[in-house]
Amino acid sequence: MTQAATAEKKKPTKKTVAKAVNSLDVSDHQATVGKNFADNAKMTMRNVNVFYDDKQAIHDVSVDIAKNEVIAMIGPSGCGKSTFLRSLNRMNDTVDICRVEGQICMDGEDLYSPKLDVVELRARVGMVFQKPNPFPKSIYENVAYGPKIHGLADTRVDLDEIVENSLRKAGLWEEVKERLHQAGTGLSGGQQQRLCIARAIAVSPEVILMDEPCSALDPIATAKIEELIEELSQNFTIAIVTHSMQQAARVSHRTAYFHLGRLIEVNPTEQVFTMPEHQLTEAYITGRFG
Amino acid sequence: MTEPVNNLDKIKKSLSRRNRAEKRFRWYGRLAIFIGLAAVMVLFTDIISKGHGAFRITYIELEVTYDQDRIGVENLTDPEQLANGNWEALPKAALRNEFNDVSGRRDKRKLYGLISSGAGFDLKDRLLANPLLLGETEKVWILADDDIDTYYKSWLDGEPYAARMSAKQLQWIDELHAQGKIRLQFNSNLFTRGDSREPEQAGIRGAVMGSLLTLILTLLLSFPIGVSAAIYLEEFAPRNRWTDFIEVNINNLAAVPSIIFGLLGLAIFINFFHIPRSVPIVGGLVLTLMTLPTIIITSRAAIKSVPPSIREAALGMGASKYQVVLHHVLPLSLPGMLTGAIIGMAQALGESAPLLMIGMVAFIVDIPAGFSDPATVLPVQIFLWADSPERAFIEKTSAAIMVLLSFLIIMNTVAVWLRKRLERRW
Numbered sequence: 001m002t003q004a005a006t007a008e009k010k011k012p013t014k015k016t017v018a019k020a021v022n023s024l025d026v027s028d029h030q031a032t033v034g035k036n037f038a039d040n041a042k043m044t045m046r047n048v049n050v051f052y053d054d055k056q057a058i059h060d061v062s063v064d065i066a067k068n069e070v071i072a073m074i075g076p077s078g079c080g081k082s083t084f085l086r087s088l089n090r091m092n093d094t095v096d097i098c099r100v101e102g103q104i105c106m107d108g109e110d111l112y113s114p115k116l117d118v119v120e121l122r123a124r125v126g127m128v129f130q131k132p133n134p135f136p137k138s139i140y141e142n143v144a145y146g147p148k149i150h151g152l153a154d155t156r157v158d159l160d161e162i163v164e165n166s167l168r169k170a171g172l173w174e175e176v177k178e179r180l181h182q183a184g185t186g187l188s189g190g191q192q193q194r195l196c197i198a199r200a201i202a203v204s205p206e207v208i209l210m211d212e213p214c215s216a217l218d219p220i221a222t223a224k225i226e227e228l229i230e231e232l233s234q235n236f237t238i239a240i241v242t243h244s245m246q247q248a249a250r251v252s253h254r255t256a257y258f259h260l261g262r263l264i265e266v267n268p269t270e271q272v273f274t275m276p277e278h279q280l281t282e283a284y285i286t287g288r289f290g
Numbered sequence: 291m292t293e294p295v296n297n298l299d300k301i302k303k304s305l306s307r308r309n310r311a312e313k314r315f316r317w318y319g320r321l322a323i324f325i326g327l328a329a330v331m332v333l334f335t336d337i338i339s340k341g342h343g344a345f346r347i348t349y350i351e352l353e354v355t356y357d358q359d360r361i362g363v364e365n366l367t368d369p370e371q372l373a374n375g376n377w378e379a380l381p382k383a384a385l386r387n388e389f390n391d392v393s394g395r396r397d398k399r400k401l402y403g404l405i406s407s408g409a410g411f412d413l414k415d416r417l418l419a420n421p422l423l424l425g426e427t428e429k430v431w432i433l434a435d436d437d438i439d440t441y442y443k444s445w446l447d448g449e450p451y452a453a454r455m456s457a458k459q460l461q462w463i464d465e466l467h468a469q470g471k472i473r474l475q476f477n478s479n480l481f482t483r484g485d486s487r488e489p490e491q492a493g494i495r496g497a498v499m500g501s502l503l504t505l506i507l508t509l510l511l512s513f514p515i516g517v518s519a520a521i522y523l524e525e526f527a528p529r530n531r532w533t534d535f536i537e538v539n540i541n542n543l544a545a546v547p548s549i550i551f552g553l554l555g556l557a558i559f560i561n562f563f564h565i566p567r568s569v570p571i572v573g574g575l576v577l578t579l580m581t582l583p584t585i586i587i588t589s590r591a592a593i594k595s596v597p598p599s600i601r602e603a604a605l606g607m608g609a610s611k612y613q614v615v616l617h618h619v620l621p622l623s624l625p626g627m628l629t630g631a632i633i634g635m636a637q638a639l640g641e642s643a644p645l646l647m648i649g650m651v652a653f654i655v656d657i658p659a660g661f662s663d664p665a666t667v668l669p670v671q672i673f674l675w676a677d678s679p680e681r682a683f684i685e686k687t688s689a690a691i692m693v694l695l696s697f698l699i700i701m702n703t704v705a706v707w708l709r710k711r712l713e714r715r716w
Contacts (some may be wrong), residue, residue: 089606122607
């Protein structure tokens with residue numbers, strides 16, 4: 001943690017920030033500052049590098065995600081936080097030119113081992129996307145889809161129960177219980193996103209990844225989702241990428257700051273937003289760039 | 291920065307110019323649409339004005355006696371006797387009876403020329419349907435010869451075309467007309483009979499059946515193959531030099547002149563695999579080759595138009611690639627694929643060139659009942675009739691075109707309807 005010592009020396013000015021940004025190139029590697037490791041880790045990432053063809057999007061990221069914690073990933077656009085998130089459930093596999101190096105484990109099991117079936121992985125690590133993307137089917141079918149393809153419900157009654165529970169957990173049940181068989185795409189944006197969350201939790205994943213889940217929503221819908229994240233964190237481990245620092249501050253336990261493909265700092269959220277260790281983090285959260 | 295007042299002036303000045311340009315452009319568009327519509331109107335008016343006559347045909351009423359001795363048939367259930375029966379004698383006798391003052395070989399020939407050469411067989415069918423008529427006499431409307439038909443229709447329209455008529459014949463028709471024994475009836479033969487050298491007996495049933503059989507085979511082969519190829523290329527195949535190569539080739543195939551596919555079919559299916567000529571199997575195979583690229587290209591476009599977010603959502607739920615395709619991509623792209631298939635089918639329906647190469651241009655009287663019966667198709671039938679010297683085939687040709695066009699219009703309407711019906715919003 002030598003960087004921490006240098007970082008807290010002076011209040012960064014525009015000049016020093018520029019210098020710090022410039023100093024971040026591949027040849028001049030800097031270690032992550034803060035508490036990036038956890039004792040009760042659900043997922044452990046070690047020396048993860050992600051490449052698109054020759055272009056390296058993620059540089060040597062090592063971090064743990066603890067059980068039942070909400071970890072927020074923030075950083076300026078193009079810093080690789082979404083790329084990193086998508087490598088946690090191997091969604092990057094769908095991109096031909098994408099290559100992941102390093103070790104990503106869940107409960108000690110290597111996610112990139114050839115023995116691991118990606119279908120099983122994605123049942124255990126659910127995902128909520130930036131834009132609400134319900135299937136063009138009924139609300140019921142949307143939630144029932146996961147349990148159906150994984151064969152989680154033996155009877156229709158079981159399935160009904162799973163659907164109701166998931167919708168309740170997503171705080172959507174009261175709003176849609178009368179019209180379960182209407183199109184999911186007919187809901188409002190915020191409702192659609194909660195439907196997507198209900199769909200994700202219907203298969204009882206262990207980890208839920210959220211890729212800027214509120215960026216397409218209005219403030220009221222956003223508030224509802226944030227409330228929901230807080231409730232979900234009792235049962236699930238959640239990794240959320242967000243553009244909004246306020247959101248990170250409101251919902252997360254720890255915050256990871258990414259910059260140009262590097263993980264700069266991981267610390268308890270309160271600390272990141274009050275006394276960040278790294279000058280880049282401070283520069284970002286105080287709005288000097290981003 | 292220039293002064294804002296200047297800018298405003300400049301904007302105002304350019305405004306009228308821009309508005310004029312827009313107005314001009316709108317008029318270009320209207321003109322283009324007008325030209326297109328006018329072309330369609332001219333085409334339709336021409337075809338309908340030439341072809342509407344073919345839906346009615348001239349009949350002559352005669353008193354027919356089913357004289358057993360004259361036919362030479364004793365037992366109506368004996369096929370050999372029926373085949374050898376002198377059926378022609380029935381209408382001839384009826385004609386002589388009607389115009390009993392006609393004598394001399396030449397005049398009699400002209401007299402017999404009033405009615406269709408197939409009239410005897412029509413009477414045979416009538417008798418077989420109702421054997422009690424044997425020995426009886428009844429009034430029957432008998433199909434007139436095509437020259438009579440042509441003349442009578444043109445005479446009714448006020449512009450008589452009598453080039454192929456003798457003076458006697460004109461007189462007889464006048465007499466028949468005066469007695470109300472000649473009239474136009476709906477031409478059901480057009481829809482129930484196969485091709486014939488005699489225009490009044492020729493129908494499009496054979497060609498329609500041939501087209502139907504050929505198209506069924508084309509659809510059964512090209513839709514599954516085309517859709518599978520499109521799904522594989524779009525969803526499963528890795529993007530590399532090979533798939534690029536395949537894509538370029540598929541696009542090239544779509545632009546290959548259709549007659550080349552006919553030559554290919556001739557070389558492969560007929561010369562190599564020895565499938566008989568002129569049959570819907572070969573026609574279907576050749577048209578499949580021709581339609582495949584169209585179906586693959588439209589299906590790929592339909593698959594591409596499924597938003598990637600749906601795929602991501604399903605993949606994120608842990609659906610396997612196959613499930614993503616089966617549960618989400620396929621249902622969403624199906625309307626587009628069906629539209630493509632119908633457009634491909636419509637193309638195949640109107641195609642004649644490749645079928646000429648594989649012998650579907652033969653003169654075939656029998657109506658095909660199966661995929662291995664010799665057949666021809668509607669566009670080829672049109673081609674054959676357009677080439678025939680008899681004047682009566684002119685209106686028949688236009689009538690066949692009208693039938694073909696209505697099939698095409700129906701298919702395209704179904705395509706639009708299907709797209710509207712199955713289209714889902716997301």
